[in-house]
Amino acid sequence: MARIGVFVCWCGSNIAGTVDVKRVAEEAAKIPGVVEAVDYKYMCSDPGQNTLRKMIKDKNLTGVVLAACSPHMHENTFRKAAVKEGLNPYFIEIANIREQVSWVHEDKEKATEKAIDLLKMMVEKVKKNKAIEDVRVPLTKKALVIGGGISGIQAALDIANGGVEVILVEKEPSIGGKMIQLDETFPTLDCSSCIMTPKMVEVYQHPNIKLYTYSELEEVSGYIGNFNVKIKKKARSIVEKDCTGCGDCWNICPMHKNVKSEFNVNLSERTAIYVPFPQAVPLIPVIDRSVCLHYKKGGKCQKCYDACGPKCINFDLQDEIIEEKVGAIVAATGYDLMENSLYGEYGYGQFKDVISGLQFERLLSASGPTEGVVKRPSDGKTPETIVFIQCVGSRDPEKGVPYCSKVCCMYTAKHAKLFAHKVHGSQSYVFYIDIRATSKGYEEFVRGTMENEGAIYLRGRVSKIYEDNGKLIVKGADTLSGNQVEIAADMVVLATGVIPKKGSDKMAQMLGISYDKYGFYTESHPKLRPAESSTAGIYLAGMAQGPRDIPESVVSGSAAASKILGLFSKSEYEVEGTIASVNKTTCVGCFYCRRVCAYSAISKEEIKDRNGNVLKVVANVNSGLCAGCGACVNACFSKSIDLKGYLDEQIFAEIKSLAV
Amino acid sequence: MENNIVEDVQNARGDKEYSAGGAKDKDKEPRIIAFVCNWCTYNGADLAGTSRMKYAENVRVIKLPCTGRIDPLFVVEAFKKGAKGVLVSGCHPGDCHYTSGNYHSRRKYTAFRDLLSYLGVDINRVEFSWISASEGNKWVSVINEFTNKIKLLPDNSDIFSKK
Ligand SMILES: Cc1cc2nc3c(=O)[nH]c(=O)nc-3n(C[C@H](O)[C@H](O)[C@H](O)COP(=O)(O)OP(=O)(O)OC[C@H]3O[C@@H](n4cnc5c(N)ncnc54)[C@H](O)[C@@H]3O)c2cc1C
Ligand code: SF4
Ligand code: SF4
Ligand code: SF4
Ligand code: FES
Numbered sequence: 001m002a003r004i005g006v007f008v009c010w011c012g013s014n015i016a017g018t019v020d021v022k023r024v025a026e027e028a029a030k031i032p033g034v035v036e037a038v039d040y041k042y043m044c045s046d047p048g049q050n051t052l053r054k055m056i057k058d059k060n061l062t063g064v065v066l067a068a069c070s071p072h073m074h075e076n077t078f079r080k081a082a083v084k085e086g087l088n089p090y091f092i093e094i095a096n097i098r099e100q101v102s103w104v105h106e107d108k109e110k111a112t113e114k115a116i117d118l119l120k121m122m123v124e125k126v127k128k129n130k131a132i133e134d135v136r137v138p139l140t141k142k143a144l145v146i147g148g149g150i151s152g153i154q155a156a157l158d159i160a161n162g163g164v165e166v167i168l169v170e171k172e173p174s175i176g177g178k179m180i181q182l183d184e185t186f187p188t189l190d191c192s193s194c195i196m197t198p199k200m201v202e203v204y205q206h207p208n209i210k211l212y213t214y215s216e217l218e219e220v221s222g223y224i225g226n227f228n229v230k231i232k233k234k235a236r237s238i239v240e241k242d243c244t245g246c247g248d249c250w251n252i253c254p255m256h257k258n259v260k261s262e263f264n265v266n267l268s269e270r271t272a273i274y275v276p277f278p279q280a281v282p283l284i285p286v287i288d289r290s291v292c293l294h295y296k297k298g299g300k301c302q303k304c305y306d307a308c309g310p311k312c313i314n315f316d317l318q319d320e321i322i323e324e325k326v327g328a329i330v331a332a333t334g335y336d337l338m339e340n341s342l343y344g345e346y347g348y349g350q351f352k353d354v355i356s357g358l359q360f361e362r363l364l365s366a367s368g369p370t371e372g373v374v375k376r377p378s379d380g381k382t383p384e385t386i387v388f389i390q391c392v393g394s395r396d397p398e399k400g401v402p403y404c405s406k407v408c409c410m411y412t413a414k415h416a417k418l419f420a421h422k423v424h425g426s427q428s429y430v431f432y433i434d435i436r437a438t439s440k441g442y443e444e445f446v447r448g449t450m451e452n453e454g455a456i457y458l459r460g461r462v463s464k465i466y467e468d469n470g471k472l473i474v475k476g477a478d479t480l481s482g483n484q485v486e487i488a489a490d491m492v493v494l495a496t497g498v499i500p501k502k503g504s505d506k507m508a509q510m511l512g513i514s515y516d517k518y519g520f521y522t523e524s525h526p527k528l529r530p531a532e533s534s535t536a537g538i539y540l541a542g543m544a545q546g547p548r549d550i551p552e553s554v555v556s557g558s559a560a561a562s563k564i565l566g567l568f569s570k571s572e573y574e575v576e577g578t579i580a581s582v583n584k585t586t587c588v589g590c591f592y593c594r595r596v597c598a599y600s601a602i603s604k605e606e607i608k609d610r611n612g613n614v615l616k617v618v619a620n621v622n623s624g625l626c627a628g629c630g631a632c633v634n635a636c637f638s639k640s641i642d643l644k645g646y647l648d649e650q651i652f653a654e655i656k657s658l659a660v
Numbered sequence: 661m662e663n664n665i666v667e668d669v670q671n672a673r674g675d676k677e678y679s680a681g682g683a684k685d686k687d688k689e690p691r692i693i694a695f696v697c698n699w700c701t702y703n704g705a706d707l708a709g710t711s712r713m714k715y716a717e718n719v720r721v722i723k724l725p726c727t728g729r730i731d732p733l734f735v736v737e738a739f740k741k742g743a744k745g746v747l748v749s750g751c752h753p754g755d756c757h758y759t760s761g762n763y764h765s766r767r768k769y770t771a772f773r774d775l776l777s778y779l780g781v782d783i784n785r786v787e788f789s790w791i792s793a794s795e796g797n798k799w800v801s802v803i804n805e806f807t808n809k810i811k812l813l814p815d816n817s818d819i820f821s822k823k
């Protein structure tokens with residue numbers, strides 16, 4: 001038998017001024033199941049809470065309804081008070097008679113009637129309430145970071161420095177991502193490898209970080225606190241622990257032609273056994289089996305093996321699968337650049353001296369193919385005039401992508417500036433649509449390029465580029481002056497739009513997180529939960545979420561790390577118990593519920609008999625993943641899934657109480 | 661089972677238990693039952709309160725975590741219990757706290773409209789709206805306008821009403 005206590009709060013005159021609180025209490029006392037109904041000046045005050053606690057104890061209440069301010073104000077206050085008297089907190093319900101009655105109505109009679117109705121609804125609801133235990137999920141205090149660019153590195157270091165073990169998985173032979181390919185970085189022009197290599201080394205040496213390079217994620221299962229991951233460590237053909245990184249192998253490899261260096265964006269060649277760049281971390285080579293003569297020609301060549309002092313080359317090594325258990329994951333898989341070939345009018349791929357911004361970074365870099373001397377790929381001459389074209393692919397819904405790539409305005413200004421520093425008397429032209437330079441020091445940086453370095457900015461698009469007598473003729477519009485312009489350039493640099501890393505959609509599917517139509521991972525909430533994915537326990541960082549520069553990538557890496565350290569600071573992960581649950585007897589295993597669940601919280605569970613034969617497959621709600629939205633409840637035709645705290649019978653009881 | 665729709669219809673047809681309307685309510689504001697999500701519309705309605713805006717007293721709010729939890733049968737039940745209008749309101753498209761609950765609910769409702777209409781409920785008595793936590797004023801105008809709209813409708817002709 002329900003024993004319900006009702007408290008009608010005056011909230012001083014806030015409620016009592018418009019609602020006849022005495023009458024509300026009198027009416028409440030008449031409802032079957034209500035053992036006592038009182039009114040009180042301020043229920044949220046200490047004496048108010050004590051009245052509540054006393055009645056719970058004295059009358060042995062099974063449920064409480066407070067007619068008071070919005071549940072968003074004090075529901076927790078009253079729940080805590082109830083818990084102190086041993087009553088499950090979910091037996092407290094609130095009828096909102098302040099924000100939704102006394103403050104919005106003037107007619108006392110009608111306001112009082114409405115208050116009585118709202119109270120009745122909650123009394124009928126609370127009669128159907130059931131105790132709900134909050135969910136506690138054990139935590140494996142170890143994190144997985146996917147992607148060893150600057151954002152992943154930052155996340156890994158922050159977590160590791162917080163005293164938590166980290167596994168960092170990078171698919172390339174070295175960590176560093178795109179940032180290690182850059183020359184100097186805007187807006188301060190510090191040299192990228194000078195600030196990046198120390199961080200890479202720190203990752204490598206950190207006692208809390210286990211680094212898997214040349215490795216990829218194979219499989220992810222589980223949920224927050226308890227993920228099981230399988231990592232494929234691709235065979236490098238090197239026994240890593242023995243390698244000293246001396247370079248004897250790659251210096252002798254005969255395959256030094258025709259294989260383009262990925263690191264130098266095709267501007268130089270590399271060998272079959274190679275390290276992507278001299279500061280690679282780890283400094284261990286890898287044999288590219290798709291070009292190595294040993295593999296291609298049936299074991300004919302083994303020059304590197306012969307040259308190797310410690311004899312750590314082993315052609316027979318196989319891919320390895322490593323299994324790890326982690327409690328949280330950071331997805332920091334970064335970005336790629338769009339295919340320039342989409343823009344035939346710019347002649348990328350056709351004219352050697354039309355290059356991408358990333359290639360220009362390599363030409364500027366002292367560790368690049370030209371040792372930092374800007375030279376044309378075609379004839380090695382130093383260019384005197386360069387045309388930079390911004391927004392190649394960005395903000396172009398027709399051929400490219402509609403969004404802004406965010407970094408191109410800035411890096412183009414940087415390129416023009418560095419070019420002016422390197423080649424005195426040179427001239428840059430920049431075609432742009434708008435200049436977007438909004439972070440600290442950015443506007444000044446671009447102004448500096450225009451005013452101090454004499455770069456000429458032309459607002460407009462380039463319509464055509466063709467070669468004439470060793471020059472690239474760039475034809476375009478200057479929309480500000482209304483003139484057509486024609487520039488004879490030595491080189492053209494395209495600021496190509498950024499897109500999510502190839503395969504990011506597959507990665508998102510493997511992780512069970514959502515992503516937008518381009519493949520960027522989407523945040524749990526774009527404003528308030530920018531570091532979290534839609535799936536509990538999986539966090540996001542860097543360009544994988546959308547265009548951002550280095551400072552922003554670092555911030556997001558740190559944000560993800562701090563979320564994880566926060567999560568791990570408790571012994572267990574606690575979530576509200578108002579989640580879905582399945583009646584496994586009636587569930588028919590249609591899994592309509594699964595289709596609507598945005599959190600991948602519903603899995604298939606096999607019901608077996610004693611001999612292990614599968615009797616049926618039913619839905620199972622993973623309490624660590626369920627967010628308690630209730631979408632699944634409506635998807636179920638057999639009414640086998642319900643939402644705790646908002647059970648069908650509770651809602652129907654509320655509606656029924658309103659019968660007129 | 662109490663929420664079987666076939667049974668509902670049968671009950672309602674020759675029903676004595678469920679009655680709505682009737683002369684005594686003629687001068688009353690038409691009862692509206694509003695199913696709202698916890699994150700946007702409920703907060704929007706609270707904001708109308710904190711801003712001391714005023715609106716008609718006829719609405720009874722039922723709070724759910726998300727519009728995705730709103731079962732069409734709740735709407736049927738509301739009419740059975742004498743509601744003259746049902747409001748379903750949640751976060752704007754793209755703003756659902758659970759990312760997509762409001763889409764599910766919209767889709768479900770589109771399919772459900774025909775059934776309601778078949779049951780004889782004037783579709784004008786069901787209102788769908790997106791009201792964010794910052795739109796206290798929108799809550800007020802939706803309630804007031806919906807109330808006025810219902811007042812102009814011919815008497816409930818649906819099978820749930822007693823003639
Ligand atoms: C030409 C150019 C110049 C730029 N100049 C500047 C500048 O001067 N200043 C500035 O602030 N920003 C600059 N940027 C932007 C800067 O490059 C990015 O902000 C930054 O590199 C983003 O870092 P990230 O870690 O998010 O991504 P990335 O650097 O792309 O790193 C992602 C890492 O994840 C790895 N990975 C991807 N998928 C997987 C997988 N499935 N499994 C395992 N590992 C995976 C990748 O191999 C890579 O190592 C420039 C960009 C360009 C294109
Ligand atoms: S075995 Fe392969 S990697 Fe080694 S030297 Fe020969 S071609 Fe190069
Ligand atoms: S929709 Fe219902 S019956 Fe179908 S699998 Fe889910 S819980 Fe089971
Ligand atoms: S309540 Fe929502 S989050 Fe939980 S299982 Fe159902 S659909 Fe998924
Ligand atoms: S939470 Fe408001 S509609 Fe889903």
